[in-house]
Amino acid sequence: MPSMDVVLEARGLVKDYRRSRAVDGLDLVVHAGERVALLGPNGAGKTTTLLMLLGVVTPDEGSVHVGGRPIAGDRSHAAEEVGFAAGYLPLAERLRVREYLRLYGNLYGLAHPDAAIDAGLARFRVEHLADAMGTELSSGQRTLVGIVRATLHRPRLLVLDEPTASLDPDVSRRVREGLRAICDEDDTALVVTSHDMAEVERLCERVVFISGGRVVADGTPTEVADRFGHSDLEGVFLHLADDRTDARPPTTAEPGP
Amino acid sequence: MTATPPRPDRLHGPALTWLRMRAVARRHAYVLLRSPHRLFDVTLWPLVDVLLFGALATYVARGHPTAGGKAAGYLIAGIVLWHVVYQSQISVSTGLLEETWSRNLLNLMVTPLREVEYVGGVALFGMFKLALGVGVVAVGALVFYSFDVSTLGFGLVPIAGILLLVGWTIALFVIGVVLRFGAGAEALAWGVMFVVMPLSGIFYPIDSLPTALQPVAQALPTTHAFAALRGLVDGHALAWSQLGIAAAETAVLAVLACWFLIRMLRTFRRRGLITRFT
Secondary structure, rough: OOOOOOEEEEEEEEEEEOOOEEEEEEEEEEEEEOEEEEOOOOOHHHHHHHHHHHHOOOOOEEEEEEEEOOOOHHHHHHHHOOEEEEEEOOOOOOOOOHHHHHHHHHHOOOOOOOOHHHHHHHHHHHHHHOOOOHHHHOOOHHHHHHHHHHHHOOOOEEEOOOOOOOOOHHHHHHHHHHHHHHHHHHHEEEEEEOOHHHHHHOOEEEEEEEOOOOEEEEEEEHOOOOOOOOOOOEEEEHHHHHHHHHHHOOOOOOOOO | OOOOOOOOOOOOOOHHHHHHHHHHHHHHHHHHHHOOHHHHHOOOHHHHHHHHHHHHHHHHHHHHHHHHHHHHHHHHHHHHHHHHHHHHHHHHHHHHHHHHHHHHHHHHOOOOOOOHHHHHHHHHHHHHHHHHHHHHHHHHHHHHOOOOOHHEEEEEEHHHHHHHHHHHHHHHHHHHHHHOOOHHHHHHHHHHHHHHHHHHOOOOOOOOOOOHHHHHHHHHHHHHHHHHHHHHHHOOOOOHHHHHHHHHHHHHHHHHHHHHHHHHHHHHHHHHHHHOOO
């Protein structure tokens, strides 16, 4: 059950790119232990929002606090409380999995990260990959190792961009179970983006739909589906995608993976 | 039900900074060891340089024994010390490029790693590459042309120190340009050295340059460092006045480079340019 501790607080986020407004006054508050999905069609502003939450993109307006620390003025300390993985990013080349994880463990301040590495690999059942080169892994294995990397330091906030994209059902289940366990054991807040609505319904207890850079729905999957008159989140997604297509031309200026 | 293990202890303060710098240095050491073609910059290229300029020096000395002998010393000592600037610059700027080539930049930028810790880490590893590259040139000069650079004495140490700092400073400019303009600007990492090299008068006094370029050359700290080096080759004492000018110009250049890099990082974050590298 989520606690009342606020882990992530984003207020009034605005981001303009050359040809369009990518994020338009977005507010998002996430509590410890919450599992939140950030959803929306391509170009809705999800990636820009995530990058602002992580401090990699500076908002034109608004503020982001992680664990009470402002990401703008105290990025390094705020980032100590955050873990991030993206399904589309490869592992660094020419490193074995254990070397790669040690590197990131050290960057997060763990002088002796081996115990955390072993526990993380065991949690996602990929201990046998410890000595493999990063380039030898399948996309599913890379995703699992990426999540192990993001959780080595047991962050208060875990941000995952498309973690289950193109994964088989077995690996997706391992990701889901591992994430649930992490959130439950450490009260870690999870913010995840995904286009797999069924996966989201299984993993997250709260969904935030973004369209045109604004939050258009926020609640449990059932509440949000009911509000739009659909039986599931996929119906809501398609509803918003149709609205967006009717309302305005697709955005071309927003960056994204 | 199993108890949740305690959160792992994290380092703080200078110990944390040192841990992160060593981690970055170790990551780049693995890259170098596991991709032998990257050794080209620190072995083959220095060897080609010493062969080329050593052969030129031998030819010049043969035709004009007195003046030619002096010119030969300038050429070989110049190329040995040039590799201090070259290796220190290349190792830091290609450190960042390595992150862009392996699409690792976003993963690094979301960690608590500070920019100064990253640059410190690649510079730390760069010291190893520098020792290797300059070692190859110095040994090559000794083996092929019987030129022992150590005979120039301890005056080499402050000259090499200035050149090391200049190399790092140029690398900060290169990193700033790559962040702002994308990986397409990576050719600058090597290209900029071909601009600095002739303007620095590493083999000759800069009054040999076209008049219009001489003020530019005067503004480069490398010009004064290499002038001091030629003094040593001529058998004079170390020209502290030249070294002082070089140190002052290096300090100014370093401040400008830091300012430029900070501005480029701000632009990088403001414009969301990270998406070029994901």
